[in-house]
Amino acid sequence: MKQPEKKIDLTNLRPQALKDYIGQGNVVRTLRLFIEAVLKRGTATEHILFYGPPGIGKTTLAYIIANELHGEIKITSGAAITKSGDLAAILTNLKDSDVLFIDEIHRLPKPVEEMLYPVMEENALDIIIGKGPAARTVRLPVPKITIVGATTKLALLSAPLRDRFGLLLRLDYYTEDEMREIIVRSSNLLQLPITEKASLEIARRSRKTPRIANRMLKRARDLLEVNKHKAIDENLLKKLFELLEIDDAGLTDIDIQYLKLIGEKFQNSPLGVETIASSLSEDRRTIEEFIEPYLLQIGFIKKTPRGRVLAPKAFKHLKIKEPRESIGQERLV
Numbered sequence: 251m252k253q254p255e256k257k258i259d260l261t262n263l264r265p266q267a268l269k270d271y272i273g274q275g276n277v278v279r280t281l282r283l284f285i286e287a288v289l290k291r292g293t294a295t296e297h298i299l300f301y302g303p304p305g306i307g308k309t310t311l312a313y314i315i316a317n318e319l320h321g322e323i324k325i326t327s328g329a330a331i332t333k334s335g336d337l338a339a340i341l342t343n344l345k346d347s348d349v350l351f352i353d354e355i356h357r358l359p360k361p362v363e364e365m366l367y368p369v370m371e372e373n374a375l376d377i378i379i380g381k382g383p384a385a386r387t388v389r390l391p392v393p394k395i396t397i398v399g400a401t402t403k404l405a406l407l408s409a410p411l412r413d414r415f416g417l418l419l420r421l422d423y424y425t426e427d428e429m430r431e432i433i434v435r436s437s438n439l440l441q442l443p444i445t446e447k448a449s450l451e452i453a454r455r456s457r458k459t460p461r462i463a464n465r466m467l468k469r470a471r472d473l474l475e476v477n478k479h480k481a482i483d484e485n486l487l488k489k490l491f492e493l494l495e496i497d498d499a500g501l502t503d504i505d506i507q508y509l510k511l512i513g514e515k516f517q518n519s520p521l522g523v524e525t526i527a528s529s530l531s532e533d534r535r536t537i538e539e540f541i542e543p544y545l546l547q548i549g550f551i552k553k554t555p556r557g558r559v560l561a562p563k564a565f566k567h568l569k570i571k572e573p574r575e576s577i578g579q580e581r582l583v
Contacts, residue, residue, distance in 0.1 A: 273428040296416025297397040305461030308400035312351040321347035328357030355399035356406040423458035443481035455500040520557030
């Protein structure tokens with residue numbers, strides 16, 4: 251009997267093995283050593299914590315670890331585990347060599363976090379049965395699993411939980427060359443023809459983040475199919491970036507508004523985040539967590555003791571004249 255052909259999953263762009271992972275060289279080398287040691291020993295003795303900006307591969311690495319250890323992965327998030335019973339239900343369904351991935355682990359409630367301590371140290375789960383004087387603790391064995399935590403805010407993780415991870419690995423933004431490699435790989439998986447110059451243009455606008463690059467590539471695919479282009483080239487991308495309102499530095503419309511607010515409207519006078527948020531009709535967290543990190547990284551803004559100001563690079567990019575008063579503010583930075 252003829253076996254049905256296996257369909258190619260064109261939506262999953264995650265690499266399945268460490269050898270296919272692009273970038274994060276030190277992290278990959280450390281994980282390769284860890285995985286080889288675990289396979290040689292036959293059991294995992296350490297747990298792993300990834301931290302860094304969103305969209306740079308923490309979840310992907312958790313999948314790879316599970317694949318390399320020949321186990322399955324169970325994914326949850328810190329906000330989803332609201333009580334100790336939720337954690338117990340997850341752990342009882344795992345097997346040896348499995349990986350429990352907890353995204354945004356800093357959001358775990360304190361009782362659940364404390365329940366996790368013996369799981370990480372002794373492969374045991376302590377459950378309290380009953381209430382009051384009649385209450386008693388029952389210790390249940392837990393499979394020898396690897397817990398992989400991920401967080402964008404390492405400082406919010408409590409010291410007792412953080413110290414129980416054997417590996418703390420920081421993931422950083424990617425270089426432009428690495429981003430281009432990721433885009434070429436993704437376009438091959440999606441079976442999309444793309445020119446070398448087009449892959450470089452997407453890399454320049456991707457904010458050094460694979461998630462954003464793959465998102466752009468999928469929108470380029472939509473344009474390719476709808477308008478019946480032969481390949482993703484510069485002409486197609488010009489239409490796409492106009493549609494998405496993304497400029498050649500990867501700045502969106504709200505980024506440009508932020509820069510012009512400080513540089514033009516307030517003549518580069520130092521502004522506090524509350525003033526900026528009110529002026530843009532955005533909340534403070536959007537400013538601090540979504541807009542400013544990339545602008546700081548590419549050197550367009552500076553945080554001074556008095557507030558945010560634009561750097562000379564931002565004025566050059568916006569093609570507006572730098573106010574004379576702001577030049578003297580360099581001494582305050």
